[in-house]
């Protein structure tokens with residue numbers, strides 16, 4: 001069993017693909033050589049797709065082109081040096097990889113896990129694997145859902161059961177992290193040909209207008225930012241930076257925003273615009289939290305003591321001084337003391 | 349002699365003849381010490397060899413000695429980032445303070461620092477009167493509490509670390525803390541490389557935190573089509589169903605009425621055999637007893653979780669830069685040796701005798717206060733402001749914890 005050239009084009013992050021590239025003896029300067037502009041075209045296409053619609057398409061026409069462009073994109077991103085953009089791209093590529101792997105042959109997932117990442121993965125039966133717990137734990141803590149918690153898994157002799165879809169998710173998360181870390185490495189300054197500079201400028205513009213949409217939607221609404229407790233502010237920052245958040249963190253942020261008067265739409269937009277959250281799933285969850293679905297209970301924000309045990313509490317002087325026991329109390333006290341009016345409907 | 353001088357003299361006597369156990373890779377560990385009569389901890393220290401460490405212990409005679417679970421390139425650099433972290437043993441702390449034992453209401457007490465409210469028994473997380481979390485605990489050595497802690501060590505090691513996580517017994521060191529519990533150090537390469545997040549997940553796994561009963565086969569709405577876990581299942585699934593089975597087979601009617609209304613409690617009680625049989629059958633099935641709601645199974649399961657989880661201190665395991673008590677050093681609050689052992693030696697380990705540094709000849713002390721405690725198979729106390737003759741190890745314990753003065757050695 002081995003990976004075909006076509007597989008390498010679908011999964012250009014794997015070891016075999018990288019070996020293939022080095023066998024071609026490609027250097028950075030050549031990337032910017034006009035003779036190879038077709039490669040750069042595909043690189044920009046990948047990144048633009050990620051920016052505009054959050055997706056990158058797999059194209060199996062020119063296989064070399066796929067392999068090369070995937071591996072060159074991080075170089076371009078590190079020249080641009082915008083972490084939010086790099087994250088958006090990494091997320092989109094990871095999504096693509098996930099969708100391919102989910103429906104691909106079991107042996108390929110195993111080959112990639114073992115040969116490219118040095119994970120210990122055993123094939124059990126069609127669609128079912130075991131992965132060594134330490135490898136599972138490299139990325140599972142970033143996933144919010146309860147079924148990703150180790151305690152909700154079957155663990156025997158160090159091995160954790162995973163389905164093909166789950167293994168695909170772990171692989172794609174690994175890919176996301178690798179792309180992001182490569183894209184955020186500082187680049188040695190190289191002088192770029194002006195046509196490349198122009199394209200980079202173009203990309204920057206597209207991304208900044210896209211970002212303006214997200215940000216302008218943020219300031220609306222009755223939320224008074226300066227009154228947010230430090231725990232919520234730090235979650236907010238993490239989200240805006242595109243960090244993945246564990247379940248408890250998302251739950252806390254969503255309940256807080258909803259209880260402070262933000263609409264379901266606002267909250268969904270905030271989550272999906274900033275990180276790799278699937279819009280449909282997120283909407284479902286946020287509506288559930290808001291009490292529009294299922295049990296119809298509106299959830300309240302966890303207490304400070306709960307946040308403390310989850311390591312999400314970063315008390316400031318106000319928390320200590322007022323002996324705040326609930327983030328909502330912090331918010332209400334702060335709003336009152338700053339004289340701002342708060343309530344549904346808002347002050348805008 | 350002043351108390352501090354006395355303790356220093358006693359400890360120095362021990363260190364000058366004791367053999368000090370160096371942790372593996374001693375040169376890459378950070379050390380920290382607390383000294384008699386000095387505020388805070390002197391840390392960021394390192395030693396090249398066990399000989400260096402030993403002569404330091406004899407010369408300086410610390411009250412408490414610690415070493416890092418972590419391995420660093422530069423353990424003696426003060427800036428934590430400058431140390432360059434290269435991994436850490438996976439460590440567990442099982443302390444009787446965190447395990448509910450009935451005898452605590454006879455020997456332990458606690459006091460709220462903010463409002464002064466106090467009571468006997470296990471300390472709550474926050475004061476029931478003023479919700480302050482600043483709580484001062486007065487806990488004592490106790491055979492029963494230590495036995496409980498030992499049971500948890502066995503479960504942690506055999507059930508969780510070996511059968512579920514696949515660590516080998518040989519990679520583990522068990523250390524009696526010198527006070528009310530045990531530490532387990534796992535030094536396998538896999539363990540050493542685990543990230544902070546991974547350790548948190550392992551901690552939650554062992555404590556049963558974030559457990560979803562539904563994902564382990566305990567239905568919340570309807571049992572239709574839900575195959576119950578089997579008694580022989582591995583991991584949490586099996587652990588939960590075995591605990592539920594055990595609970596039902598030994599439950600009295602009043603145990604059940606404390607959880608359910610009378611009708612349901614009686615229904616469970618009268619159908620015990622049917623329930624146990626259907627869980628034993630292969631494949632197992634949820635019993636069909638008319639009038640019995642589905643939620644009883646998950647309610648019982650959620651009640652038994654804390655009995656089958658292990659009460660490890662989550663802050664210790666999920667801290668990758670933790671300082672741990674140095675095996676073979678003395679615990680400054682008890683004068684007992686932090687004794688290391690293999691898991692096979694734990695069975696016959698007797699904390700008071702095996703960790704004694706000062707023997708059992710009698711000496712005379714004035715005891716200001718001590719509840720009745722049972723340690724090393726004998727009862728001592730209660731004492732309040734009396735002169736008594738006590739075995740030296742017990743006397744040093746009382747002196748160290750500030751409950752007695754030496755009259756004659």
Ligand code: SF4
Nearest residue numbers: 229231304313314319
């Ligand atoms: S004390 Fe409460 S409000 Fe303040 S940071 Fe902690 S959790 Fe947030």
Ligand SMILES: [Zn+2]
Nearest residue numbers: 460463475478
């Ligand atoms: Zn109080």
Ligand SMILES: [Zn+2]
Nearest residue numbers: 451490492493
């Ligand atoms: Zn006890």
